[in-house]
Amino acid sequence: MTIKAWRSSIIHCIADPSKVGNDNAYEYFEDGIIVVENGIITQLGHAHDLIATLAPNVQVEEHPDGLILPGLIDTHIHYPQTDMIAAYGEQLLEWLNKYTFPEESKFKDKAHAKDVAERFTQELLKNGTTTALVFGTVHKESVDAFFETVETQNLRMICGKVMMDRNAPDYLTDTPQSSYEDSKELIERWHEKGRLHYAVTPRFAPTSTPEQLHQAGKLLKEFDRLYLHTHLSENVNECEWVQSLFPESENYLDVYDKHQLLSERSVFAHGIHLCDSEYHRLHDTGSAISFCPTSNLFIGSGLFKLDKAEEHNVNVGLGTDVGGGTSFSLLTTLSEAYKVTQLQGKNLSPIKSLYLATLGGAEALRLEEKIGNLKPTTEADFIILDKQATPLIAKRLANTHNIEDLLFVLMTIGDDRVIKETYSMGEKVYSKPTT
Missing domain, CATH: 3.20.20.140 (Metal-dependent hydrolases)
Structure with a gap:
């Protein structure tokens, strides 16, 4: 049995914002933990709730400048x-x-x-x-x-x-x-x-x-x-x-x-x-x-x-x-999606953008029970974004006031440089080269 855990800011969508409203469409843990056992997510929540429940032999990988999203x-x-x-x-x-x-x-x-x-x-x-x-x-x-x-x-x-x-x-x-x-x-x-x-x-x-x-x-x-x-x-x-x-x-x-x-x-x-x-x-x-x-x-x-x-x-x-x-880059693609909606006099919210690139895609493929969010029992496909990826991004994020602002910046000026690590079934399949 292999149990792994990651601690960072974490966000995922749980519904389509156009149906339930932005506030009810996502879960955000400013200091969260995701626990994975044999490739499957078993726990997700606030660090202060979960940290004491983990077995002593479970090492927690910490990413204080990260943001975890579904793959x-x-x-x-x-x-x-x-x-x-x-x-x-x-x-x-x-x-x-x-x-x-x-x-x-x-x-x-x-x-x-x-x-x-x-x-x-x-x-x-x-x-x-x-x-x-x-x-x-x-x-x-x-x-x-x-x-x-x-x-x-x-x-x-x-x-x-x-x-x-x-x-x-x-x-x-x-x-x-x-x-x-x-x-x-x-x-x-x-x-x-x-x-x-x-x-x-x-x-x-x-x-x-x-x-x-x-x-x-x-x-x-x-x-x-x-x-x-x-x-x-x-x-x-x-x-x-x-x-x-x-x-x-x-x-x-x-x-x-x-x-x-x-x-x-x-x-x-x-x-x-x-x-x-x-x-x-x-x-x-x-x-x-x-x-x-x-x-x-x-x-x-x-x-x-x-x-x-x-x-x-x-x-x-x-x-x-x-x-x-x-x-x-789906982040770059979301930047273009925002512009397409703007040209039609509409707005594409950051939460709807996150939904389209994760849970919305899973629902389109009828795979929402397996991927697209980070609920326990789903497969541990996730990514860790680096909020300090570039000096411009780091400085701009310092001027954001909430998770939606932060997401919008990452989706507007972010690209592959923001992707720190990519995981498939809890196994790392990409790590950004260190300079």
Whole structure:
């Protein structure tokens, strides 16, 4: 039996602030303790309540300038686009053809895929991300390489092979049958092996024929607890293209709906240009949206309407969408999310931001019983932030008056430099280098 404890300031969300109000949505312990036994959180509370209850042999690791949060959750990211991050000058459809497809062609080579997967995973951990919903490429090798990499660190991760049988270069297309067979093989090898999950992953409606979307739906029926991961209503031209390719569908979401791809484990990236009936349908099926502000601004796609998603009670997580997004940091992504809401005359509170990057992401992935908060019985995925990470941050935090002010500063000018340590199941998987 291994029991470990950490003492620091601690905060986590216990509910969605848009439903219960900010004050009822989180727990904060200015001087707190978290106790972990065999990878599971067993106690959380104020240090003065817990310190005397710990067995004499339990060593308490103290971080007086730290802030402990749940591990961050990225609900949409492309690991094969790691090396093409910050590609200049195009909007979505042109960007795919000019940059993305040529880069993804390299992932048939498993050695290349493994190299990128290892560097990608290190970037996640360096930025405090402990769970991600990840795109592979059309190649089985890309998914094997990713899962082999994250399995060694016992990370809770979700990934899938891209299904794409039209409107893409020949070197990147599969067929309805081959995509079904390849996906099935990967599901049988990886789905729910340890902390790993598989996501059926048609790239987006324009690159899949109705026959292939049917095969995606078939997979979801044949295996329990699979995810569905794809794109939805990211770009105006994309939406018009979908309408021309699927004229019988009422709207973009209806393309997926007609092939039984909406479920409680379906996550649709972007969802910028939705009508009310699409929000209703997302809610009715328990499907979620991944809000990707950094990517949406960088590629010029538009502004996600978080208030509309809240109005329709649709689950929303946060996504970096690397490489359309320009940072692996969910803190940086929250800074962009704040700006997106500001441009629409709204405010994004620090507590709602924390929720989106942690518990909100877990709820979008239906993993809130396992990750996303620090309640006893949950898995000990957490991060320790350094409130003295830079002279600017240290000075600015000295002028904050409460935990919400402090969070807002960290989310606005914080980045990977703020992440001191990252833990998966109570084991340290990243530590910031000391200078």
